[in-house]
Amino acid sequence: MKTTIKTALLAGAAVAASIAAAPAMAAGHEVGACLITKTDTNPFFVKMKEGAVAGAEANGINLQTFAGKIDGDVESQVSAVETCIASGAKGILITPTDSRALAPVVTQARENGLLVIALDTPFEPADTADATFATDNFKAGEMIGQWAKAKMGDDAANAKIAMLDLNPSEISVDYLRNQGFLQGFGVDIKNPTDIGDEDDPRIVGNDVTNGNEEGGRTAMENLLQKDPEVNVVYTINEPAAAGAYEALKSMGRENDVLIVSVDGGCPGVQNVADGVIGATSMQFPLLMASKGIEAIKHFAETGEKPQNSDGLDFYNTGVELITDEPVDGIESLSSEEGLGKCWG
Amino acid sequence: MSDESQSRPRGQDFESSLDKSDKTVAAFEHTSKGLMDHIQKALHGNPTLVPVIVLVMSVIVFGFIAGDRFFSAFNLTLIMQQVSIIGLLAAAQSLIILTAGIDLSVAAIMVLMSVVMGNLAVSFGVPTFFALIIGFAGGGAAGFLNGLMVTRLKLPPFIVTLGTWNIFYALNLWLSGAQSIRSQDIDANAGALKFFGEAFNIGSARITFGSILMIVVFFALWFLLNKTAWGRHVYAIGDDKEAAELAGIRTDRTLTQVYMLAGVVCAIAAWSSVGRIGSISPQAFYEGNLQSITAVVIGGISLFGGRGSILGALFGALIVGVFQSGLKLAGVDVLWQVFAVGWLIILAVSIDQWIRKVSA
Numbered sequence: 001m002k003t004t005i006k007t008a009l010l011a012g013a014a015v016a017a018s019i020a021a022a023p024a025m026a027a028g029h030e031v032g033a034c035l036i037t038k039t040d041t042n043p044f045f046v047k048m049k050e051g052a053v054a055g056a057e058a059n060g061i062n063l064q065t066f067a068g069k070i071d072g073d074v075e076s077q078v079s080a081v082e083t084c085i086a087s088g089a090k091g092i093l094i095t096p097t098d099s100r101a102l103a104p105v106v107t108q109a110r111e112n113g114l115l116v117i118a119l120d121t122p123f124e125p126a127d128t129a130d131a132t133f134a135t136d137n138f139k140a141g142e143m144i145g146q147w148a149k150a151k152m153g154d155d156a157a158n159a160k161i162a163m164l165d166l167n168p169s170e171i172s173v174d175y176l177r178n179q180g181f182l183q184g185f186g187v188d189i190k191n192p193t194d195i196g197d198e199d200d201p202r203i204v205g206n207d208v209t210n211g212n213e214e215g216g217r218t219a220m221e222n223l224l225q226k227d228p229e230v231n232v233v234y235t236i237n238e239p240a241a242a243g244a245y246e247a248l249k250s251m252g253r254e255n256d257v258l259i260v261s262v263d264g265g266c267p268g269v270q271n272v273a274d275g276v277i278g279a280t281s282m283q284f285p286l287l288m289a290s291k292g293i294e295a296i297k298h299f300a301e302t303g304e305k306p307q308n309s310d311g312l313d314f315y316n317t318g319v320e321l322i323t324d325e326p327v328d329g330i331e332s333l334s335s336e337e338g339l340g341k342c343w344g
Numbered sequence: 345m346s347d348e349s350q351s352r353p354r355g356q357d358f359e360s361s362l363d364k365s366d367k368t369v370a371a372f373e374h375t376s377k378g379l380m381d382h383i384q385k386a387l388h389g390n391p392t393l394v395p396v397i398v399l400v401m402s403v404i405v406f407g408f409i410a411g412d413r414f415f416s417a418f419n420l421t422l423i424m425q426q427v428s429i430i431g432l433l434a435a436a437q438s439l440i441i442l443t444a445g446i447d448l449s450v451a452a453i454m455v456l457m458s459v460v461m462g463n464l465a466v467s468f469g470v471p472t473f474f475a476l477i478i479g480f481a482g483g484g485a486a487g488f489l490n491g492l493m494v495t496r497l498k499l500p501p502f503i504v505t506l507g508t509w510n511i512f513y514a515l516n517l518w519l520s521g522a523q524s525i526r527s528q529d530i531d532a533n534a535g536a537l538k539f540f541g542e543a544f545n546i547g548s549a550r551i552t553f554g555s556i557l558m559i560v561v562f563f564a565l566w567f568l569l570n571k572t573a574w575g576r577h578v579y580a581i582g583d584d585k586e587a588a589e590l591a592g593i594r595t596d597r598t599l600t601q602v603y604m605l606a607g608v609v610c611a612i613a614a615w616s617s618v619g620r621i622g623s624i625s626p627q628a629f630y631e632g633n634l635q636s637i638t639a640v641v642i643g644g645i646s647l648f649g650g651r652g653s654i655l656g657a658l659f660g661a662l663i664v665g666v667f668q669s670g671l672k673l674a675g676v677d678v679l680w681q682v683f684a685v686g687w688l689i690i691l692a693v694s695i696d697q698w699i700r701k702v703s704a
Contacts, residue, residue: 041517041522041626041627043523046521168682205675207672210630212625212627213625213627214617214628217620222672225672226413226672226673239524239625242622246541246621249622250541267524270526274528276528
C-alpha cells in the first residue's frame with residue numbers, strides 16, 4: 001500500500017510537471033521569446049497571450065508560452081524560466097506569480113543575457129526585471145476610491161467599507177489596488193505595502209476571495225456577518241465583485257451598497273452596464289504583451305532596453321475608469337464605450 | 345454413544361475426564377475497564393460520534409469566543425449554505441473512500457458539468473430541463489470512465505482520478521473559454537438553474553433549497569449504503585475486496601456503479617453550485633477535491649475503506665465551515681484558519697487510528 005501511494009505521488013508529480021511546463025512551440029532559429037503567465041485560464045492572461053502571439057507573428061519572433069497551473073504556482077514558473085534560458089531565447093515576458101520568490105531565477109536569466117520584462121505584476125524590488133509593463137495598480141485602485149468617495153458625498157465620512165482581497169500571500173497587485181482604493185477614499189493607509197494595518201473605524205474588515213465568484217460571495221457573507229451595515233465594497237477583480245453582489249442580493253442589500261472593482265473584463269463591464277458594479281478601473285493586458293514583444297525585438301536588434309514612464313518605476317500601459325454614473329472632476333468612460341475596449 | 349462403545353475396556357476411554365475441564369466458550373480477557381476503554385469501544389461501534397461531538401463543542405466554543413454574531417440562527421444557517429457544495433462533493437467522495445479508493449476528480453466533474461449545463465441552457469437555448477438531464481448523464485459518464493479504468497485497467501484510483509482531474513479541468517476551460525457566465529444572463533435565459541439558490545426564512549434563520557438538498561442527498565445515500573444489499577456490498581468491498589469477491593459479490597460491477605453514482609452526485613452539486621454562486625464560474629472550486637477529502641476524513645470515514653458512516657462527511661463539512669466562520673468572526677487572519685483546518689485533519693486521523701485498535 002505504501003509503495004503504491006509513493007509511486008502514485010511520484011507519477012502524479014511527473015504528470016503535473018509535464019503538463020505545466022510543456023512549451024507551446026519548440027525553439028527555432030529566429031529571435032526567440034517566452035511568455036510566462038500566472039495561469040492560462042484567467043481571461044486576462046488569455047488576452048495577454050493573444051496580444052503576445054499576434055505581436056510575435058507580426059515581428060517574426062518565435063514565441064513559446066508557459067503558465068502555472070494556479071495562482072501562486074511558483075515551481076511551474078521557475079521551471080519555465082529555466083527552460084526558456086536553455087532554449088536560447090532573447091527575452092522573457094513574465095507575470096510573476098510571486099513577486100519575490102522568482103527573483104533568483106530571473107537574475108539567472110538576466111546574467112545569461114536575456115531581457116526580462118515583468119507584465120502586469122511588478123517584482124519586488126521592481127528592478128529585479130529589466131523593465132515592467134503594467135497597469136498602475138495603485139492608480140487603478142485610487143480612481144475607484146476617489147469615485148466612491150465623490151459618489152457618497154458627505155456620507156463618505158460614515159462609510160462602512162468591506163475589502164475583498166485576493167489571497168493570503170498579499171502579492172503586489174493585491175496590496176497596490178487595496179491601498180490605492182483606501183488612499184483614494186481618504187483613509188490613512190499607513191504602510192502602503194501592508195493590507196489591514198489601517199485603524200480607520202470605517203473599515204469593517206478584509207477577507208480573501210481567490211479572485212472568483214464563489215470566494216467573493218463567501219467573503220462578502222462573512223464581512224456582512226461582522227457588520228450588516230456595510231455600504232461600500234472594494235473588490236480585487238470583477239468576478240469577486242459579481243460574487244459579492246450575489247451575497248448582498250440574498251440579503252436584500254444589493255441596491256444600497258456601492259461595489260467598485262478593477263480589471264475591465266467584458267463580463268465586468270457588462271456588470272457596470274447592469275448596475276451590479278458601480279465603477280471599475282479598466283486595464284489593457286493585450287497592450288502589455290504586444291509592447292513587450294516589440295521591446296524584445298528592439299533589444300535583440302540594438303541591445304537597447306525599454307525606458308520607464310516618467311516618475312514611475314515601470315512603463316505604464318494605462319488605466320481607464322468605467323462607470324455609468326460619472327462624477328465631477330474624475331475622467332471616466334461609459335460602460336458602452338468600455339464594452340468596445342474590454343478584454344476577454 | 346452406542347452400546348458398543350460402552351462395552352469397550354476402560355483403558356480406551358480418554359473422554360471421561362473431559363467433565364472436569366473448563367466448559368466456558370473461548371473469550372477475550374477483559375482486564376482493565378477504564379473510562380477510556382469504554383469511550384474507545386463506544387466510538388468503535390459508532391464512529392460518527394466523534395465528529396458530532398467535535399461539531400457541537402466547536403459551535404459552543406465559538407459561541408463564547410465570537411459571541412452573538414456567530415451563535416445566531418442566521419449565521420448557523422449561513423454556514424450550512426457555505427458548506428452546501430463542498431458537502432455534496434464530500435458525499436460523492438465518501439462513496440469512493442468507503443471502497444478504499446480516492447477521487448481527485450470530484451470538483452472537476454462538478455465544475456465541468458455546471459459549465460455544460462450553463463452553456464447548453466444559456467448560450468445554446470436548450471430547455472433547462474434537458475440541459476440538466478444532459479449534465480446528470482455527463483456526470484454519470486465521467487464517473488463511469490473513472491470506474492472503468494479502476495476496474496478494467498486495474499489502475500490505482502489515485503492515478504486514474506489524478507489523470508481525469510486534469511482532463512476534466514482542461515475540457516472545462518475549453519468549453520467555457522475560462523469565462524464566467526453572468527448571473528444576469530442565467531436569470532434571463534435559464535432561471536431554473538438557480539433553483540437551489542432560492543431560500544425561505546424561519547425567524548432569522550435563512551434556509552436555502554441547496555442546504556436542504558445537501559441533507560436529503562446525505563440521508564438518501566445513508567439509506568442506500570446501510571439498508572440495501574448493494575450498500576452492504578460497497579462496505580464489504582472496501583473492507584476486503586478479495587473476500588467480498590469470494591463471497592459472491594460482483595466487485596468490479598459494483599465498484600463501477602459506485603464511481604458512476606459519485607459522478608451523478610457531482611452533477612447534482614453542479615446544479616446546486618449555480619444557485620449558490622449565482623454565476624457559472626469555471627475558476628471556482630479548484631481545491632474542491634481536497635476540501636471534500638478533508639470533510640470526509642474529519643467525518644471519521646477511514647481512508648482504508650469499509651468503515652465509517654457517510655453522515656460523518658456531512659458533519660466533517662460542517663465542522664470545517666464552523667471553524668472558518670468562527671475564526672473569521674473572531675478576527676483571526678486567513679492563514680491561521682488554514683493552519684487550524686490542517687491540525688483538524690491530523691487530529692481526526694489520529695483518533696481514527698486509535699479507535700481501530702479497540703479489538704487489539
